[in-house]
Amino acid sequence: MRSSLAIHNTADAGRSSVHVINDRIIIVQVLISLFLCINFLLITVFFMKDFFYTTMRYIFFALTLMSDCVSLILSDFLLILAYFHLSIHMSLCLIVYAAVSLCNLITPVTLTVMALERFVAICMPLRHRELCSTRSALHCILIIHGISALPDMVFLSIFFVSASHSYYTQSSECSVEKFILHTWQGHLRSAISQFYFLIMCIVIMFSYFKIMKVARAASGQNRKLTWKGLRTVVLHGFQLLLCLFLLWCPLIEAAMLQINLMLYINVRYFNYVMFILSPRCLSPLIYGLRDEKFSAALRSFVLCGLYKKQSSKL
Template sequence: MNSTANSSLGNTFILKTIKEKSLTVQVLVGILLYVNGLMIFTFLKKETFRDTRYILFAQTLFVDSALMLFADLTLVGSAYELFIHIISCYIFCTVMGLLSICSPVTLVAMCLERYVAICLPLRHASISSPKNTINGLLIIWGVSSVIPLFIFIVSFTYTPPNAMNSYVVCSNDVMLTVKWLAEMRATSQQLLFVIMLCTVGSTYIKIMVAAKSASAENKKSTYKGLRTVILHGLQLILGMMQLITPYIDILTLKVDVMLFINVKFSNFMLFWIFPRCLSPLVYGLRDKKFYNALKYYAFCGIYVCKKHKIKDSKTIRGAVSIAIY
């Protein structure tokens, strides 16, 4: 009798802990979504940000924000045991899988854009033309959709007809009941990660060589591009570490339930949320041009214009310089 009561109290405490931690995550996710949303708004408002560099940055913001939202909904659904239709879960997980691949692939494209800008400056304008930018975006989304769509089709095929109307607590595990499919997904994502890491590494080496041979006036911009690639590489590694977190979760679950919960939430913060913070840091804060525009809109522009009696509220230059200096 006592053991049953203790077990019930233990389960209640565990559920309470999970819900409290998931609510804490909502605060951070909300702040990051607001910051990313403000940056996307800034990009859309200014025509000067319509070149390849900023378009890829805007895509990163959009993909990271959507991925954060989807991952957060999965976390909340698991914490509160919310059941949804299995087909809706399949679609949800497929979209989340597409976003989780699209995010690092876009980072690689941004590194390649920096390589072209620094190492091939004379060809940068022709390579980064509007037409090539659109084609590049289509390639990014096409490559990112191959694995998720394949998993969706196979999972749908292997699902028994009597399970089509069932309701589940949605997670990737629902789609990966077939062992070989789960192994194929893990292997293909690991291979893709190695290819992307090698691409970023080679880009870093070539930019570093260019930095050593650059003239004094170009060294500053070259080294800035080099630091950008390093940050993208760190972001890529942290983002793709999510591939090994399920194995860590399994090991900790065998040791202790509370350890499992703490590690799982730590992994979620470190490998799902933190990499999404680096995109605003790399371009939103380090890029002076974008930072000026962002600060203008963050302080609502109109307030700045009224305070300093700037009549043309559509002209950002004067208001931005006042807001910063």
């Protein structure tokens, strides 16, 4: 009697845990769909006016939106595969992992460059037009992609040398752990991530203190614009911090897995929402809503020109 009751309780517990996970999956799908719709809307507005795609900060803004869209789609694909325990060929998994890893690094690197752009605009206004031209923006995009791809190139080169040819034809659940064949590979990956974290934090802090110095010395309208630029850098710093916490998530999750499976599932869900989804919703807030020009263009597009007509009448 007791054994049957225990089995019944265990089954109820299993069903309740599956129900909780199902609810979480639905919530994640709703959030991702919402963020993708907002990002696609902002990208559409970006290409509507020449001013946006000829100005460096808006070009970088669009770059973060595009990389965030790719990251959200592919990470959601991996999440669904993991939830339903679906297997894919390791060659396809390798491509997906490389794309996700690249996009996850493009966003924080671009945010760092955007902070430098604000530093040049406020602290070196006479040289801003020269240093932050459209041509310079295109060169910076190439550099951003090169810097972002470097860790993947190192990590995957080691994997290609270590893995056998039969490994690529196998089918398995897709995760980054599948490509760590030696313990020192994980240590190297962690070291590179922490090095990037340190460099980006230094750049953000440098930009912040330089703009702070100018803000204290400014007056009138210049003071107002300078403090607005300073708040933008602070928001970039907060967004960058959330993005870079993602680098430590695998270490935390591995430690939780050794303690308890449900604790691991809860921590992984929290990390996904907090450090993957949350930073991706800050870009639209920083430039989509706070920026007057982009906000006006967005309202005009959403309201199908009604906002512009009302403004002209006033």
